[in-house]
Amino acid sequence: MSRPQPEPRSAYPYFLPITTRWMDNDVYGHVNNVVYYSYFDTVVNRYLVERGVLDIHQGQTIGLVVETQCNYFSSIAFPQLVHAGLRVAQLGHxxxxYEVGLFADDEPLTAAKGHFVHVYVDRGSRRPAALPQALVAALEPLRRAPG
Incomplete structure (x- = not known):
């Protein structure tokens, strides 16, 4: 298996700027690793809310995170601005x-990149549910080309 490498901004079709906060830094002077996962969550859910396909309070279908992973290449620290890039690698039933690249300020390559998998379930039963058509349509522009 080859070692993951940083990627350019062109690998991601959607971006959300996220302001780092003083409390994001750890005692080593950089954003703590657990905060990166909150950035992942923020970019995905903001995208879904903006497109009207996530109703966090009353939606019948909700996404539960079942897998997550991150590779770190360089540090991010307060007061840098993070640009979270988003793409979709796979759409299942x-x-x-979701794949996310985090860029510090105007850097051309990812400081970190990772993914997480949402399994969409019925809010009440918590059983897997088919992706709603509106969600699929909203995610199509983010699909990563095979290869």
Whole structure:
């Protein structure tokens, strides 16, 4: 298996700027690793809310994170601005694999990149549910080309 490498901004079709906060830094002077996962969550859910396909309070279908992973290449620290890039690697019957690249300020390559998988379930039963058509349509522009 080859070692993951940083990627350019062109690998991601959607970006969300996220302001780092003083409390994001750890005692080593950089953003703590657990905060990166909150950035992942923020970019995905903001995208879904903006497109009207995530109703966090009353939606019948909700996404549960079942897998997550991150590779770190360089540090991010307060007061840098993070640009979170988003793409979709896979759309299944009831699941989506989102991939996120985090860029510090105007850097051309990812400081970190990772993924998480949402399995979409019925809010009440928590059983897998087919991806709603509106969600699929909203995610199509983010699909990563095979290869």
């Amino acid at each position: 009831s699941s989506v694999r």
